[in-house]
Amino acid sequence: MDSKIELIFQKNKIGLGRRKKSVARVFLVPGKGNLIINKSPGDKYLQYNSNYLVKVWNPLTQLNLEKNFDIIALVNGGGLTGQVSAIQLGLARLLCQIDKENRLILKPTGLLTRDSRIKERKKYGLRKARKAPQYSKR
Known part of the structure; x- marks a missing residue:
């Protein structure tokens, strides 16, 4: 059993996806279409x-x-929306790594594009990144 697990989690057969603060490591296993995220059922x-x-x-899809495949994903950081986007990107990258032909199908739909938007840092003198304290003229 352990040797099978080692075959699944090989370093060169990994899809890495990121979104905001989320990082997802995605593995594909031949199976019946199950989704496992952090050792729990995906749904x-x-x-x-x-x-x-x-x-x-x-x-x-x-x-x-x-x-044809089961998805095993290990995610950490961020919220659910960021984690889902990270899993999606990692899966798309892994599918392209497995077969180069898949890139021609996935690229036009935008599944291989990393969403680079992250939270803007807070600036001094402001309450948040851009929200200023209330201004009073008198």
């Missing part, structure tokens, strides 16, 4: 949110492979 982890589930499975 439970994503709080049975259908939008999140559709977004995670999007790269595989684009390639008509959703019932």
Whole structure:
């Protein structure tokens, strides 16, 4: 059993995705279409949110492979939305790593683009990044 686990988690067969503060390491295993996130069922982890589930499975549905693979994802940091986007990017990158032909299908749909928007830092003299204290003329 341990040798099978070691085969799944090989360093060169990993899809790394990031979004905001979230980092996802994604692994693909031949299977029946199960989703496992941080050692728990994916639908439970994503709080049975259908939008999140559709977004995670999007790269595989684009390639008509959703019932051929199980997705194992290890995520940390950020919130659920960022983690879902990170898993999606990691999965798309892994699919391109497996077969170069997949890139031609995934690239036009924007699944290989890293969303670089992150939280802006707080500046001194302000309450948040841009919110200033109330100004009073008199």
